[in-house]
Amino acid sequence: MTILIEQSDHFGAEVEAKTEPINERELVLDGGFLIPQTNSFGHMFRAYNDAVSERREGVENFYRKNHTYQSVDFVKKMREEYAKLNRVEMSIWECCELLNEVVDESDPDLDEPQIEHLLQTAEAIRRDYPDEDWLHLTGLIHDLGKVLNLPSFGGLPQWAVVGDTFPVGCRFDESIVHHKYFKENPDYNNPAYNTKYGIYSERCGLNNVMMSWGHDDYMYLVAKENSTTLPSAALFIIRYHSFYALHREGAYKHLLNDEDVENLKWLHIFNKYDLYSKSKVRIDVERVKPYYLSLIEKYFPAKLKW
Ligand SMILES: O[C@H]1[C@H](O)[C@@H](O)[C@H](O)[C@@H](O)[C@H]1O
Ligand SMILES: [Fe+2]
Numbered sequence: 001m002t003i004l005i006e007q008s009d010h011f012g013a014e015v016e017a018k019t020e021p022i023n024e025r026e027l028v029l030d031g032g033f034l035i036p037q038t039n040s041f042g043h044m045f046r047a048y049n050d051a052v053s054e055r056r057e058g059v060e061n062f063y064r065k066n067h068t069y070q071s072v073d074f075v076k077k078m079r080e081e082y083a084k085l086n087r088v089e090m091s092i093w094e095c096c097e098l099l100n101e102v103v104d105e106s107d108p109d110l111d112e113p114q115i116e117h118l119l120q121t122a123e124a125i126r127r128d129y130p131d132e133d134w135l136h137l138t139g140l141i142h143d144l145g146k147v148l149n150l151p152s153f154g155g156l157p158q159w160a161v162v163g164d165t166f167p168v169g170c171r172f173d174e175s176i177v178h179h180k181y182f183k184e185n186p187d188y189n190n191p192a193y194n195t196k197y198g199i200y201s202e203r204c205g206l207n208n209v210m211m212s213w214g215h216d217d218y219m220y221l222v223a224k225e226n227s228t229t230l231p232s233a234a235l236f237i238i239r240y241h242s243f244y245a246l247h248r249e250g251a252y253k254h255l256l257n258d259e260d261v262e263n264l265k266w267l268h269i270f271n272k273y274d275l276y277s278k279s280k281v282r283i284d285v286e287r288v289k290p291y292y293l294s295l296i297e298k299y300f301p302a303k304l305k306w
């Protein structure tokens with residue numbers, strides 16, 4: 001048995017048995033965060049083409065639909081519909097609990113309940129950046145938009161809720177996972193949308209770019225329209241954390257303005273925790289709950305419109 005997380009008592013993480021010794025499975029990177037080399041299934045992270053992965057086929061099917069249906073027209077319709085925020089009233093914490101009912105079909109690395117992922121991300125950040133309480137809360141809430149999949153939020157199909165995101169209205173970059181399925185997208189052959197800039201212009205700022213619709217953009221909208229006091233870097237992280245073509249592959253940089261470039265630095269930090277904290281190490285929810293309730297109170301109203 002190896003202890004994966006130091007100070008586990010302090011942060012309420014229960015440590016489970018692991019087979020290999022720690023130094024063969026984990027790498028230590030800056031901030032003391034242990035980056036595992038393999039996910040909880042024993043595969044490399046984000047190995048979308050790994051033939052032996054149990055989840056590969058389901059994930060590929062997911063992206064076939066996602067890339068086929070996420071178009072300019074679809075995104076416009078979704079933005080308009082969800083801007084109404086007229087479906088549910090509830091607190092941030094209530095939403096965290098609701099999220100447990102959502103299973104993410106796009107994720108090759110995770111099959112734990114979503115609240116575990118939220119707390120694993122937040123707690124891992126808290127250990128390395130104890131003074132950035134806004135970043136802890138960002139970790140906790142970044143995936144809450146996945147409730148879009150539940151009936152009371154419109155029951156959207158998975159392809160409209162989860163998965164990596166990308167801009168619509170300009171060419172789909174080759175670095176996007178399972179790029180080949182864009183051939184079925186109505187925008188793929190549209191000359192207004194299939195050039196480097198498409199409907200955008202150099203350094204126009206991501207705020208002016210339409211991203212494929214899903215949990216990122218929805219949660220950004222909810223946070224902003226309910227007047228969160230979180231800083232702009234937090235909103236940027238929430239909105240673009242699934243934009244791997246940008247933050248991992250460096251594509252679409254020509255659309256960023258100066259503020260985006262600044263915020264991207266925080267997104268790079270955040271991503272390490274979002275991706276690599278996915279593990280079988282369980283967090284004791286009741287023990288950490290008071291801390292997160294205090295952060296929610298600091299940055300959000302008691303009830304939000306969703
Ligand atoms: O499968 C994952 C998962 O849905 C994450 O929540 C999202 O942020 C990722 O980008 C996606 O690829
Ligand atoms: Fe996400």
Ligand SMILES: [Fe+2]
Pocket residue numbers: 117142143274
């Ligand atoms: Fe996440």
